[in-house]
Amino acid sequence: MSSNQHPKIIHKKDLTFWQKLYIPEILRGLRLTLAQIFRPKFTRQYPEERWKPPASFRGRPVLVEENGVERCVACGLCARVCPALAIEVQGSETELWKERYPVKFEINMLRCIFCGFCEEVCPEEAIVMSDEYELTFTSQEEGIFGKDKLLMPAVKLKDRLEFLRQHR
Amino acid sequence: MAKITIDGKQLEVDNKLTIIQVALEHGIAIPHFCWHPRLSVAGNCRICLVEVEKFPKLVIACATQVTDGMVVKTNSPKVVNAREAVMEFLLINHPLDCPICDEAGECKLQDYAYKFSEGVSRFDFEKVRKPKRVELGPNVMLDVERCIMCSRCVRFCDEIAKKPQLVFIQRADHVELTTFPGENLDHPYSMNTIDLCPVGALTSRDFRFKARVWEMSSTDTVCPGCARGCNMKMWVRNNEVLRLTPRYNPEVNDYWMCDYGRLNTFKYVNAENRIKAPLIRKEGVLANQTDSGLVEVGWDEAIAKVASELKSFDEDEIAGLCSAFATNEDNYLFVKLMNMLGVKNIAFLQHLIEGDEDDILIRADKTPNNRGVREVGLTSSINGSGWEIILRRIDEGTIKALYVIDDDPGADPRVAETLARLDFFVVHASNENDTTKLADVVLSSSTYAEKHGTFTNFQGRVQRIRPAVTTAEQDRALDGFAMSRLDKFGAHNDRWMQGPKCDARPTWRILTCVANALGAKWKHNTVEDVFNEIAATTESFKGMSYMKLGLRGMLLKTKVEVVAAPIHA
């Protein structure tokens, strides 16, 4: 605001007579509260009762595992597109037909912002957003997920892969 | 001379040139795969089609000479259509390999597909399958499916390397690149085919899958592999050199470099045996306690030790060894320090491999700065006495202290025996070697990949090297290093910022510290200060500055060969 402008004066709405009496308003509020007791509950007994997200949900990114190996060919596109610089991929040679695989694949979950760009850019449908949303760490190092934590069998990701195919 | 018009631009050009040469000279880009300025014209890729008025059909710009009055259009609808068609043809059998292809990111086919192709194929048959992962030679891997049959590699081997080893076999869409029976692609320049290959058909076996090109920074520097000093780019990720590629300099190496330089001049920078901090031999520390009997100390302690030891000897009891591996600046200051101490026994070693040379690039002298040492070092020293004399005097006991920069005289067992007799032996070294084992003080010096400086090649061309790898005292951003995207946006605690760093200093800086510890008042804050001093005091460097050297370097003013060559050792 420039200095020669006066701040706008905001007029509070004047209270009505009944509102000024105070007690009736308190009672009105209490009535609302009491009425909630008899309505159905929204509270979920987490962690005993867990929420299963729909297929469109973007949980933590994982690597799709098929026949015991990752689909990933270490092209590095996810690492390039990741706006948070969360992904680190180191490629290497494999005897498999795909020639190239990631010896190291790490996602820094403290950096990841769950945007799903990695999933979108991947030419191999090798990295997808899972339905997992529970992430707790006690140190920064724990927040870096290696292949051990990232690999997830394709069967477990059926819903998401199906969803992606439909929305291509 | 011919007057021609390209895209409305009127040009007066030499009529021996082709359209593509003229266009490129005048900043008009005409796409090309098979054409290369140094190779014969093949005209097989057809992507350089342009329209010339009064010609019935489109012509290929690489094989059409300009004539007076020619009117060329490089972007008319006809040309655009034709290019699209050529791209469609090239991509018919091209595999969808980009994700696993090392060329991706610097691939002409990829680039042109974006620029000139519609990105759809009308071809829905099975693609032709050809061999993949073919080891063409010790350094080059071939993927036949990706080859677009441009024949650049074949022509390079025939015309530049003069080693016809590559050939096409079969016909039509079954054409395959291969080596002649019983041959390997193994000539000393084989890896230039990798740079030449416009696609990812030829890739480096050394660099294979190590990094994507966009993850690395690239720094313009010079190869220290031999006295040629090929201009090159150094590619670094996570403070680690991953590959070297040639950089165009028509005066020195043109577009090429040799495989030896490309593969062997960077591995020691990040090697296990790097000396990570200054080392001192201390009383009571036995050789089996630490590997070499040397202990790591801080810079101040190491330099104080060198200064106090040097002071305790007579000037005739000290000898110095310059280095053709070190820069002009390093050698200049070394000689200056020796002069300051009154030391007259200065020499340097030549590293010649007789016969290991050719008339393309490779020189028998395996040091990058032989000429430079003589130019800034020994001629300006009072008396360049030879190395053999120094060794004899050490044996006799008249020389008691030796100061060596960036060389490994101890590699010769006979010399090592002599060096063991020294009372005080100080060495600047970047990696452990036979000499550091004998030293009393080892000052950890930067490699050529970690410092600024200049080398003088055998032609007398002074060329700049630039740092690409940081030492403990440097910072990529603050010290103006080339930076990759990761370098720019990473934080200090990101894993990719944790690459190995040595507590090393460039030799010129160490020498400044030593001289000042001895009471001198040298004020060289940057290596450029040193170079400016050389330019001011040395006749052949007159008028030079880092700015003027630029990317191509400058020739020394003297043409006369310096005769005071030290004794060959």
Ligand code: SF4
């Ligand atoms: S979801 Fe987004 S932020 Fe997370 S790893 Fe993928 S691209 Fe990076």
Ligand code: SF4
């Ligand atoms: S984009 Fe896909 S294939 Fe490429 S590195 Fe990432 S996960 Fe692997």
Ligand code: SF4
């Ligand atoms: S040669 Fe180029 S277009 Fe072909 S797979 Fe490699 S990067 Fe892709």
Ligand code: SF4
């Ligand atoms: S291997 Fe490369 S350079 Fe050689 S013909 Fe094929 S595409 Fe051209």
